[in-house]
Amino acid sequence: MGPIIGMSPDKKTEIPGMQEERTGLRGVCGVGTLPEAECASGPLATNVDRNGGTEDEELTNLNWLHENLLQNFTLGGLEVQPSGSPLFDIEGDYRSNQGPSSSSSSSYSSHSKGRERDSLKSKPPFSFSLLIYMAIEQSANKSLPVKEIYGWILKHFPYFSNAPTGWKNSVRHNLSLNKCFRKVERSLGKASGKGSLWCVDPKYRPNLIQALKKQHFPAAHAFCTRPASPPSDIDAATAMMLLNSAPGHHVDPDLSRPDSVLVSSDPKQDHNYSSVALQRCPSRSSSSSLSSLDEGGCDGRQSRRASSEGFHSDEESDLWDKRSVHQTSRRPPFNKWPVSKRPRREVKPELDEELKEAAGSLLHLAGIRSCMEGSKRTVKSTKLNRK
DNA sequence: TATCACTTAAACAAAA
DNA sequence: CTTTTGTTTAAGTGAT
Numbered sequence: 001m002g003p004i005i006g007m008s009p010d011k012k013t014e015i016p017g018m019q020e021e022r023t024g025l026r027g028v029c030g031v032g033t034l035p036e037a038e039c040a041s042g043p044l045a046t047n048v049d050r051n052g053g054t055e056d057e058e059l060t061n062l063n064w065l066h067e068n069l070l071q072n073f074t075l076g077g078l079e080v081q082p083s084g085s086p087l088f089d090i091e092g093d094y095r096s097n098q099g100p101s102s103s104s105s106s107s108y109s110s111h112s113k114g115r116e117r118d119s120l121k122s123k124p125p126f127s128f129s130l131l132i133y134m135a136i137e138q139s140a141n142k143s144l145p146v147k148e149i150y151g152w153i154l155k156h157f158p159y160f161s162n163a164p165t166g167w168k169n170s171v172r173h174n175l176s177l178n179k180c181f182r183k184v185e186r187s188l189g190k191a192s193g194k195g196s197l198w199c200v201d202p203k204y205r206p207n208l209i210q211a212l213k214k215q216h217f218p219a220a221h222a223f224c225t226r227p228a229s230p231p232s233d234i235d236a237a238t239a240m241m242l243l244n245s246a247p248g249h250h251v252d253p254d255l256s257r258p259d260s261v262l263v264s265s266d267p268k269q270d271h272n273y274s275s276v277a278l279q280r281c282p283s284r285s286s287s288s289s290l291s292s293l294d295e296g297g298c299d300g301r302q303s304r305r306a307s308s309e310g311f312h313s314d315e316e317s318d319l320w321d322k323r324s325v326h327q328t329s330r331r332p333p334f335n336k337w338p339v340s341k342r343p344r345r346e347v348k349p350e351l352d353e354e355l356k357e358a359a360g361s362l363l364h365l366a367g368i369r370s371c372m373e374g375s376k377r378t379v380k381s382t383k384l385n386r387k
Numbered sequence: 388t389a390t391c392a393c394t395t396a397a398a399c400a401a402a403a
Numbered sequence: 404c405t406t407t408t409g410t411t412t413a414a415g416t417g418a419t
Contacts, residue, residue: 127393146408166395173395176410183409194403195408 124157126212128167128174131157132181133208136200143184143199146172180204 124131135152136144150168154160160167175181175198183196200208
């Protein structure tokens with residue numbers, strides 16, 4: 001049954017060391033708790049980017065971070081980026097907006113063009129789960145039918161437009177299996193149409209956000225020990241509650257700033273999308289199965305293997321910690337930087353500077369001050385924790 | 388080497 | 404009847 005010949009065709013195209021990351025995360029970045037941007041179908045973004053340069057990956061990546069995070073990664077605040085936002089264009093077609101991207105993008109722009117094409121070819125550094133999450137979060141109603149999810153992905157990651165259609169299957173597969181996504185009947189809203197709407201289970205949102213951040217830029221969380229805030233919209237309360245309740249999460253109540261970046265102070269907290277063990281989706285049959293262990297109740301047939309589909313809920317309470325820790329590194333974002341196999345831990349001194357800069361801007365943007373110290377500590381503690 | 392997270396493929400059923 | 408959507412199962416890859 002499964003693929004026998006080394007995965008899908010497109011997979012072959014990607015070179016394990018230099019592919020995905022370059023893609024366009026840019027656009028996506030704005031995800032988080034997106035406000036009710038009304039963009040469900042009208043995506044917001046216009047992107048720009050393409051980062052990924054081939055040559056200067058590190059710098060490039062940093063630039064990417066800088067720009068992206070700064071301009072778009074407003075968790076929760078992201079909102080609709082006017083198409084004018086240069087940085088929000090993940091798509092391959094570097095739309096006209098590449099104007100001088102604001103801030104510091106000088107370097108970026110200089111390279112960006114060269115990389116545009118890359119983003120078209122490279123795979124997004126996000127897992128399907130995150131892509132779906134982003135799509136949903138950016139929708140006006142925070143729920144989308146699969147078709148629109150496809151559309152969002154295509155729009156933001158042109159890579160898929162050329163990829164074999166299998167990715168759609170993967171998307172559906174994820175929707176079905178990930179506990180993070182819930183199917184809701186489409187009653188209001190789009191009256192007709194096939195299928196149901198899919199939304200993110202609020203319980204898992206914080207985790208998704210964390211995961212997203214980690215994938216974006218693993219070191220990003222280190223920049224802020226203190227999470228900024230969730231979006232200013234209604235979800236804020238929920239998100240805060242969730243985050244606060246989660247171990248290590250502290251959300252600044254005030255952060256209603258749209259552009260704040262939400263970061264977990266706890267390194268462990270990452271991307272265990274399934275934070276609190278809970279049963280998910282009542283509406284879903286076995287989907288949740290992701291973890292037969294945890295929600296054994298749901299369906300147990302997905303045995304261990306299936307459980308690996310991601311997002312498990314913790315079987316053991318402490319699982320969250322254990323898993324999240326390494327989950328983070330699972331899909332290294334820009335990973336596979338030539339620099340080293342473990343981008344996250346080994347930060348070169350030069351990079352450090354870059355990081356600091358980026359961090360500074362980021363923090364500034366997020367309205368967070370003086371977290372560098374904290375972040376440093378966080379980094380250290382992270383390391384310690386990992387041990 | 389085992390395990391985990393994630394991806395991809397495919398079969399199938401149900402709905403539109 | 405065809406296409407889309409949703410669910411499941413199986414297997415491969417890569418990282419730890």
